Amino acid sequence: MNVPSPLPPVPAQSLSSPRDTAALARLALQASADLARLNLPPANWVLPALGPQGQTVLDVLVAGAGMCGQTAAYALLREGISNFRVIDRAARGQEGPWGTFARMLTLRSPKHLTGPDLGVPSLTFRAWYEAQHGERGWAALHKIGRLDWRDYLLWVRETVGLRVENRVMLLSVEDEAGLLRVRLGSAAGAETVWTRKLVLALGREGSGAPRWPEFPSLRRDDAAARERVFHSADAIDFQRWRGQQVAVLGAGASAFDNAACALEAGARVTLFARRPILPQVNKSKWTAFTGFFRGFEALDDARKWRIYTYIFDEQVPPPWETVRRCDAQEAFTLRLAAPWLDVRADADGVAVTTPAGSERFDAVIFGTGFDVDLLDRHELARYLPLVDTWANHVTAEQALAKPEPARFPYLGSGFELRSTDPAQAAVLGNMHLFNWGSTMSHGAIAGDIPGLAVGANRLAQAIARDLFMADADAHWERLLAHEEPELLPTRWYVPPNERS
Numbered sequence: 001m002n003v004p005s006p007l008p009p010v011p012a013q014s015l016s017s018p019r020d021t022a023a024l025a026r027l028a029l030q031a032s033a034d035l036a037r038l039n040l041p042p043a044n045w046v047l048p049a050l051g052p053q054g055q056t057v058l059d060v061l062v063a064g065a066g067m068c069g070q071t072a073a074y075a076l077l078r079e080g081i082s083n084f085r086v087i088d089r090a091a092r093g094q095e096g097p098w099g100t101f102a103r104m105l106t107l108r109s110p111k112h113l114t115g116p117d118l119g120v121p122s123l124t125f126r127a128w129y130e131a132q133h134g135e136r137g138w139a140a141l142h143k144i145g146r147l148d149w150r151d152y153l154l155w156v157r158e159t160v161g162l163r164v165e166n167r168v169m170l171l172s173v174e175d176e177a178g179l180l181r182v183r184l185g186s187a188a189g190a191e192t193v194w195t196r197k198l199v200l201a202l203g204r205e206g207s208g209a210p211r212w213p214e215f216p217s218l219r220r221d222d223a224a225a226r227e228r229v230f231h232s233a234d235a236i237d238f239q240r241w242r243g244q245q246v247a248v249l250g251a252g253a254s255a256f257d258n259a260a261c262a263l264e265a266g267a268r269v270t271l272f273a274r275r276p277i278l279p280q281v282n283k284s285k286w287t288a289f290t291g292f293f294r295g296f297e298a299l300d301d302a303r304k305w306r307i308y309t310y311i312f313d314e315q316v317p318p319p320w321e322t323v324r325r326c327d328a329q330e331a332f333t334l335r336l337a338a339p340w341l342d343v344r345a346d347a348d349g350v351a352v353t354t355p356a357g358s359e360r361f362d363a364v365i366f367g368t369g370f371d372v373d374l375l376d377r378h379e380l381a382r383y384l385p386l387v388d389t390w391a392n393h394v395t396a397e398q399a400l401a402k403p404e405p406a407r408f409p410y411l412g413s414g415f416e417l418r419s420t421d422p423a424q425a426a427v428l429g430n431m432h433l434f435n436w437g438s439t440m441s442h443g444a445i446a447g448d449i450p451g452l453a454v455g456a457n458r459l460a461q462a463i464a465r466d467l468f469m470a471d472a473d474a475h476w477e478r479l480l481a482h483e484e485p486e487l488l489p490t491r492w493y494v495p496p497n498e499r500s
Contacts, residue, residue, distance in 0.1 A: 252318055275336060
């Protein structure tokens, strides 16, 4: 009889660590000095533009101030582009998932990864953590606490001088006279702004919406469903389900994270997965090297399609620490090879039908991730029929077999949307999609930490290129007018009107 080997202990994990504001202030001064030594940020070089009636025009509007939007804006500053605004619909500290619907204790990435620092050592998470907890604290850290990461991002934002306008929503986008006319909404009312470029850094759902499975008896607008049926991206009061039965659907990280939160709140949780075994290998980890980050975008479409449809098909396993977090609870049950056939909510609970029959629960949670379908993005409604997608770049058979990858937008080299109508190419080319929807075209460099610096720099450099090219003739005139006489302090200086 084979006796299974004992499982390794789970390293200590925590959401956050004690904060040392004085140490962080000192580190911010060091980072500011480092940036000054690198001559960052350089002076703004972009020529001013005016709207059709003389309105002030932004060079860039960044919609979304989570990890990706913040890092993209910082990269713009480093490229000498400062006439921009950064908005986010959430309150400060709630940008992105870290303080809201992310429910893991720690990040899934290794602690040593960099990204939001864009190569400045004193802006790295390690510097931030060591400033407060020393080298021994860093050595003892297993993975980065989720709320530590949130607080670190806020510290980087403040240190590099990035201003974010919170509780401001992107409502709609139109175009006029070669510019984008964007409607924003806030507690102060609606506002129209003009911009040359729009960066859509709207998070994991920024290219679609939370993925809700379709079931014959489930209507999302049903009052009973609103009270008892949730997506993992919803705000969930887990304490409400203490002592009750909760069912979770999914085999990935978010499903296990939500199961763990419900268990720790005192619920009994059954997690269902249609697979006979959990996904075992995170194939996307293989992509985390510089050659892939820099080279994937240059591959032909067939190779890009082959790589990411394979990664998507393999799926991502839940982190082992998260699985153990659930397994440590006696009230946890995992049911494999148990797909859901129907979900029916009523005032007393939720009936879940599987091939084995019907079971009742007090609440259910879909840990089914996010879909990629720009038709869900009402902000871009006017342009959605024109957006090029991967379905137009593979065979009809491939698109039918892999419908979700086929819905990914087919982006240009600077993350710009491309149009199926040549007449609209310039307009869509001024909208840059910097979120998960860029993965099929660029790899995961606009959502995951490992490739974030490569992605943000690529985006900012592409925008800088476009802005310069658009004003190339005006820059030529500036070149002709440039007058900085080098020899003025010498006896060889010749005034302009005497030069032959």
